[in-house]
Amino acid sequence: MNKTLKLYGLIFIIVMAVLALLELTKSDVTDWRKNFDVHEKSPFGLLIFSKEVDHLLKNKVQRTDLSPYDFYKTQKLKPHNILIVQSEIDSESWNKILQNVESGSDAMIISDSFNKKVADSLGFLPSRISYEDSNLLLLTDEKFAQDSLKIDKLPSGKGFELILESDEILGKEESDSKMANFIKISHGKGNLYLHAEPLILTNxxxxxxxxxxxxxxxxxxxxxxxxxxxxxxNKNRTESRSPLRFILSKPALRYAWWLFLGGLLLFIIFNAKRKQRIVPVIEPKKNKSVEFVKSIGNLYLQEGDFHDMMAKKAQYFLNRVRMDLLIDTKDLDEKFIHLLHLKTGKSVEEITEVTELIKKGQDPYASVMKEDLIKMNTLLDGILQ
Incomplete structure (x- = not known):
């Protein structure tokens, strides 16, 4: 594993640790939204009512997720009760409800908003009857005089006015005895019971x-x-049918899922960059200069031309003297010997002997022996070492 991946891994672990610490130390925040969801444990959910409604209505409750319009298209029931809690009922569904009520069914609709067209046809007018921060709900029947319910948190303050004489007031708020929040409307063979405060059914x-x-x-x-x-x-949103709905419904699992996707995305982004190709190991070319020199040397030895070798050695030496020591080598006289002595620090006798051997190598008619070449080579190496 290279250093880059180690760094990303360390950053990922640190982020995970920080999120876990925040998750463990965070305090629960109460959701005060009016969701009226039968599965919600929040204050204004309907989970408790959903569990107790069977006992309240003597185990004669049939639940359906369909709208009244869709339900009654396929169902024809004898007179029965209809219950709706805080929902936006479309016109077609209202027509189906009223048809069933007219045939002898009774409808209990608990909501803080009603269709204005339906309200006009039934002879009541939804209205705001209170702006108080808390309201005490009472029932008009004397046998229920001791039973009341105080709405002390986010009351709707809604009610009904302009009620026809045939309508009956069943409940009102203590703050305004003239305004009703629970009424009974006769319609055909049945009745509609309308309550304007759905909070009474919340957790x-x-x-x-x-x-x-x-x-x-x-x-x-x-x-x-x-x-x-x-x-x-009463659901304003349809339930997700995604396979991830369980994970996304739990805050801890949801955070873990998004963190996983984020980490995976970062991994893909950084690893999608073009990586450096592996540099092949190339063997360096062998230096064969020494072998070449040896081969040339052996060739000269085989030929036995010591004079030519001595001349080339002298030529090479004088070239180095010119280039490195900047001494003129045109005349190999006393001046040359003196300058070479000063710049190399070698003895005058040694330089004089080398000079004589160089002259001998340059003389095409001189007789050169093997010993002369060896001696010259030794002295030259000593001077310019």
Whole structure:
């Protein structure tokens, strides 16, 4: 493993450690959004109501994720109860609900918003009836006089006005006894029960002691029969069908998944760069100069031409004297001997002897022996070593 990969690995481990430390030390943040989700444990989710609704309605609850329009296209039921909690109901679904109510069904719709066109046709007007930070919800029936529910966290303050004489007020807020937040509207053979404060069914309020009595009183208006709860209608988003939905639903797993993808992306980016090719090992060319010199030397020895070798040796020596010592070699006289003595530090006798051997090598008619060549070579190597 090269140094670059080690560095990336170290950075990755440090980032992982920091994220793990942050995850372990972070404090849980309460989600106060009004999600009205039957699977949510947050304060304004409907998880507790979803678990208790069967007991509340005597195990006669049929749940469906379909819209009322899609459900009643394939289902034809005898008179039954309809339950919808905080949903945006389209016009076609409202028509199906009203058709069933007209045939004898009863609908309990708990929401802080209603379709204006439907409201006009039924003879009521959704309105804001309170701007208080907290409201006490009461029921008008004397037998429920002791049961109330206080909305002390994010009340909607919604209600109804311009109610027809045939409509019945079932609940109101203590702050304004003239305005209703829970009404009954007769429609054909059935009734619609409209409640404008869906927070009464959320986890936060159902967990408060005594509030369950108010909720039981509200649902006591429904007849004892099968209830169809459009539990999926209150979802504003469709559930993900991705294979990763479990991982993405858990914060710790979600962080780990994105960190893994980020690390993988970095690894791909840095390793996608063109790497240096392996440099092949090339054997250096052998220096055969020595072999060449030996071959030439052997050739001269075989020929036995010591005079020629001595002349070439003298020529090479004088060339070095000119180039390195800057001494004129035209005349090998006393001046030459004196200058060479000064620049090399060798004795005058030694230089004089070498000079005589050089002259002998340059003389084409001189008789040269092997011993002369050896002696000249030894003296020259000693002078310019």
């Amino acid at each position: 936060y309020y159902l967990l408060k002691p005594g509030n369950e009595k108010y909720v039981q009183d509200v649902f006591s208006y429904l007849p004892d029969r099968e209830t169809v709860w459009f539990s999926g209608a």
